[in-house]
Amino acid sequence: MEELILAIVKPLVDYPEQVTVEEKEEGNKSIYRLSLHSEDIGKVIGKHGRIAKAIRTIITAAANAAHQKKVYVEIVE
Numbered sequence: 001m002e003e004l005i006l007a008i009v010k011p012l013v014d015y016p017e018q019v020t021v022e023e024k025e026e027g028n029k030s031i032y033r034l035s036l037h038s039e040d041i042g043k044v045i046g047k048h049g050r051i052a053k054a055i056r057t058i059i060t061a062a063a064n065a066a067h068q069k070k071v072y073v074e075i076v077e
Helices: 002-012 041-045 047-066
Strands: 020-026 029-035 070-076
Touching: 002 020, 002 029, 002 041, 002 047, 041 047, 041 070, 047 070
Parallel strands: 029 070
Antiparallel strands: 020 029
């Protein structure tokens, strides 16, 4: 799942070398913390959160098909 997140996010940002994904498991859910350069946060969130919502939708669909667990994507600075 981390590779999928990186494949989606890295082409969108100006500092792809600073994009990292950290996974945290809590019971039946996985939380992926996406860390970015401060200038790239707006590009990943998009207008009214549209890009972030699209990323979350893709990751949720992939996780449901593969693992049957809840997946959350958090964007942090």
